[in-house]
Amino acid sequence: MNRRTMTGGLLSLMLLLAPASAQTAPATPATPSAAPAARPIPAANYVAVGGYYYEQGKYDQAYVAYRAAAELEPSNPAALLGLGRAQVKLRLYSAGITTLQKLVTLDPRNFDAQIALSQAFVQQYIGAGDRTLVAANLGAALKVLQDAEGVAQAATQSGDLLLSRVWNERGYVYKLQGDAARAIDAFKRAIALNGENAILLYNLGDMYYATGNVPLALDNLQQAVILDPRDPFNRAYYAKLLALSGNVAAAKPEAAQAARLAPKNAYAVGQYGVVSYLARDAVTARAQLTQAVALDPLRYPEFYYYLGRLSLDAGDLKVAREQFTRASALGSQNAEYAYYLGLSYERGAGAVAPDRLKARENYERALKLTPGYKDAQDALNRVR
Numbered sequence: 001m002n003r004r005t006m007t008g009g010l011l012s013l014m015l016l017l018a019p020a021s022a023q024t025a026p027a028t029p030a031t032p033s034a035a036p037a038a039r040p041i042p043a044a045n046y047v048a049v050g051g052y053y054y055e056q057g058k059y060d061q062a063y064v065a066y067r068a069a070a071e072l073e074p075s076n077p078a079a080l081l082g083l084g085r086a087q088v089k090l091r092l093y094s095a096g097i098t099t100l101q102k103l104v105t106l107d108p109r110n111f112d113a114q115i116a117l118s119q120a121f122v123q124q125y126i127g128a129g130d131r132t133l134v135a136a137n138l139g140a141a142l143k144v145l146q147d148a149e150g151v152a153q154a155a156t157q158s159g160d161l162l163l164s165r166v167w168n169e170r171g172y173v174y175k176l177q178g179d180a181a182r183a184i185d186a187f188k189r190a191i192a193l194n195g196e197n198a199i200l201l202y203n204l205g206d207m208y209y210a211t212g213n214v215p216l217a218l219d220n221l222q223q224a225v226i227l228d229p230r231d232p233f234n235r236a237y238y239a240k241l242l243a244l245s246g247n248v249a250a251a252k253p254e255a256a257q258a259a260r261l262a263p264k265n266a267y268a269v270g271q272y273g274v275v276s277y278l279a280r281d282a283v284t285a286r287a288q289l290t291q292a293v294a295l296d297p298l299r300y301p302e303f304y305y306y307l308g309r310l311s312l313d314a315g316d317l318k319v320a321r322e323q324f325t326r327a328s329a330l331g332s333q334n335a336e337y338a339y340y341l342g343l344s345y346e347r348g349a350g351a352v353a354p355d356r357l358k359a360r361e362n363y364e365r366a367l368k369l370t371p372g373y374k375d376a377q378d379a380l381n382r383v384r
Contacts, residue, residue: 043072043079050082059089070099077107085116093124104144111155111162114148118169125176129332141173164194171203180211198228202237214245225254232262236271243278251275259288266296270303277306286310301331305340312344317352320344328362335370338362339379346383356383 050065063086069079080103087096100117103110121141128134145166152162171186187204194200205220221238228234236258242251255275258268270292276285285306292303308323324341331337342362348354360383366376 040072043069043076046072047076047078047082050079050086054082054086054089059086062086063090075106077103077110077113080106081110081113081116084113084120088116088120088123091123091127093120093127096120097124104147108147109151111148111151114144114151115165115169118142118144118148118173122169122173122176131333138173138177142170145170145173160193164190164197164200167193168200168203171207175207175210180207183207184211196227198224198231198234201227202234205241206237209241214241217241218245230261232258232265232268235261236268239275240271243275248275248279252279252281264295266292266300266303269295270300273303274306277310282310282313298330301327301329301334301337304330305334305337308340308344312340312347315349317344317347317349333369335366335373335376338366338369339373339376342366342376342379346379359383 046065046069050062050069053059053062053065062082066079066083066086069076070083073079080099084096084099084103087093087099097117097120100113100120103113104117107113118141121137121144125131125134125137125141148169149163149166152159152166155162167186167190171183171190174180174183174186184204184207187200187207190200191197191204201220201224205217205224208214208220209217218238218241221234221241224231224234225238235254239251239255239258242248242254252275255272259265259272262268269288273285273288273290273292276282276288289303289307289310292300293307304323305327308320308327311317311320311323321341321344324337324344327337328334328341339362342359342365345355345362346359360380363376363380363383366373367380370376
């Protein structure tokens with residue numbers, strides 16, 4: 001990733017945060033004198049600027065500020081924590097892990113640093129093109145969480161809230177390990193410790209959906225929406241599950257409301273597109289999905305998949321192949337994306353000829369990802 005220069009906005013904010021210099025120039029200096037040396041900007045000011053930009057989602061600018069703070073004070077916990085988090089957001093995973101490991105070594109009782117380090121291991125695993133190269137990351141994340149649990153148990157205040165964060169992170173790691181039962185149990189433990197947290201209910205609902213238990217998924221997502229009605233993620237996901245369960249009439253206004261709450265949130269906008277597709281509103285679906293991938297081109301392969309479905313339905317095989325290719329590249333572990341990419345190659349229309357070899361390759365990949373995938377097996381039998 002290319003390094004960006006500090007923007008004018010950041011410089012302006014730095015100047016505002018910098019300590020004022022109480023200097024008054026003489027009206028008519030008799031002799032030239034050297035200008036007094038400028039007072040250095042404290043690391044705390046850079047940390048404040050980094051926090052401002054991080055909260056705005058401007059992670060590259062946050063990175064610049066946090067790095068400046070860490071260069072001024074290499075052992076500053078706030079600077080290192082912010083820098084590590086910003087590095088992970090920018091997908092500089094190895095650098096982020098190194099920064100956060102340094103902080104944990106300097107301050108082994110820093111709970112936030114341990115949680116951030118665990119998340120960094122997880123994000124590097126998710127973002128890896130070949131997960132076998134980072135197979136140890138999930139175990140490393142669980143080990144860090146064990147240390148974090150010890151810190152939380154020793155806390156004199158907010159111990160239950162800290163423990164709920166540990167169990168929430170564990171649930172996510174277990175999910176990635178494919179251990180649905182332990183993931184569900186972990187999320188339940190988190191909720192038992194902090195029952196008024198909509199994020200925890202969202203995560204439990206997501207896990208129930210992953211195991212095929214749509215009624216319990218809907219129940220937990222509905223509770224999450226009630227607890228935090230302005231959260232676009234909860235409402236958008238709830239809308240999607242309503243649509244997938246067949247209740248499209250209730251789903252579409254929920255999805256539209258989520259997109260209105262956060263028009264710059266790629267997830268909310270994209271799920272409105274997904275729900276619109278499931279409701280057979282191709283015009284709204286295409287508009288929302290296109291906007292979503294423009295807002296965040298790399299995070300949500302699902303939206304490219306549904307754009308591919310729209311193009312496939314319309315008979316535009318060239319665009320369908322492009323969209324399914326993007327979905328399969330970003331969601332390389334998803335068998336359905338591979339299957340539909342194969343289907344787009346199996347078909348031909350007009351000047352776009354079928355490519356049975358590429359179709360077969362993708363059907364085989366879908367079956368490798370999900371053995372017993374009937375649609376993929378039937379398709380593979382057709383093109384052999």
